[in-house]
Amino acid sequence: MKLPIFLISAVLLCFAGSQANALDTEMFCTGKIYGKGKKAICLPLGELSFADQLVHFSPGKKASKAPFDQGAQALGEPNYKNTRSPDFISLGCDGELVLQFTDNVLVDVPGMDLYVFEVGPFVEKTALFISQDGEQWLPIGTIEGSRSDIDIAPLVPAGERYNFVRLVNAGKSCGGQHSGADIDAVAAVGAEVRLSLNSAVLFDVGQSDLKPEADQELQQLAKALASYGDKAAITIEGHTDSTGSEADNLKLSQARAEAVRIYLVTKTGTDGDRLSTKGYGEKRPVASNDDEQGRALNRRVDVLVAPKR
Template identity: 50%
Template sequence: MKFTIYTILIFLFTFQVSAQEGDRTSGKEYPDGEGGTVYLPLGDASFADAVVSNHPGEIPPDEDLPAVRPEYTLGVPDYTKPSAPGFLSLGCDGSVVLQFTDNILIDVEGPDLYVFEVGPAVEPTLLEISYDGKEWIDVGKIEGARADVDIAPFVKENDVFNYVRLTNAGKSCGGRTPGADIDAVAAVGSGYRLSLNSAVLFDLGEAVLQPEAKKELDAIAMQIKEMPGNMRVVVEGHTDNIGTPQVNEELSIERAQAVWDELSKEITIDEELVSIQGRGESRPVANNDTEEGRALNRRVDILILPDS
């Protein structure tokens, strides 16, 4: 199936567990650092994909050790021993910001996030999550070789998050690898995100679908119909920052509704499982100071989330 260059596909999270037989039809198990395992329905795609920033803090780890490289927090847990690569020491008051690019963090029933900490001393860490890497939600202090985190008390329904920030919170900090030692971070709650640039859907400033948009949306509808499991659909309209916030919000709602009106001709789903939202200019994915950035910000995101 062919999509435009602007289409971002983020993998579907779904539990496919037989209540009678107890077998799992998807996902994978990983060592939890305590002699057990963690089951992640999304498998390897659950883990953080990119390092946005790393600040070692007042007392950083020994530069001669492999633990100073933040990229070791990415991907699956691979810690073997303190002298081998596979983890990042945050340093005293140090922090690291990680991004999910092939999945998004959402709230589902039970734990939503796993933080794998390793090393001989397990130290507390402050956890924050963010949609855009600018506005942060404080989830609080976590500790343990494997921290199971439920973000439900801190978020709203249908909120999605792309970034995690971990900051060392230990009172004592020293040695060659000071601070918490992070091996991996995994999002358990995830969903598809199909993002269409508005240029392939609408004329500038308009909310009436162009004739050629139907082909794009037919392809999206086919993709959605092939997804397994029960699901919710959130259609979000987004704009650049040209014009007033009120006008942009209204335009983004109208565009989201127009997209869903077309998709619903092909997709059968209960109305209560569909949410139409206008985000206006509030959630840019690029710099609004350039035409290229504004073009990327004018988009409609279709989020396919597990139905709790």
């Protein structure tokens, strides 16, 4: 049977378009490509792009059967092999998964910002939320059908950064061994590298003057920053725990961020025009302030690097 010429042309155009898209991804990617064909995606930070800490998983109703009910399977790079291999998490009906970015942060860039590696030929409906502190959540939309990406630009203020992502199964039909959306990995396409410094190494309690032992830590930081080239923009953030007054913590965090900036400029020759500082006080914890272990993690200086794209 002969096919109509217009049908043959349409098929060829579709094939050519998908091939062109794949080639464009390969040609212009400055990071690492994940997936193939139409599902190929370029992640500028490569393996650093992925959520890498499990905060919470609740399977909801009609939970998936073991071993597809382990939230940690959504961490790190995608490693899906087949539906029998337990290397992804099935959320279950109304299931909720909260993940954290620890060595990077989610930011808005032109185009897509967040990408979910959902297993299977079709993306099952999943609602997405992002947060700076793991408590206040901003809904950013849903993925479904052939769409696995989200652009946060219309929803977030310019320059804001996010540490947490929450996925909630939103499909009406679920059940069985793989109940709900099947998540292999979650990546920040729009991302900055996070280099986190322990404040206890840099400062005495309640102080913003650098300790002598901070020298070695900051020299190593300078070398790490140099590896990203002289065009990368760098933001130095100061953070505290919730001990003390909010006003004092905000002032202390800004002073500590500024102390690190001054050191980098005067002691390591880092270009000051590339550096900016911001103190957040106790407003952006990465752990609970209910115990000393969590408070210690929250007392930190984060150095965020936006490599030139």
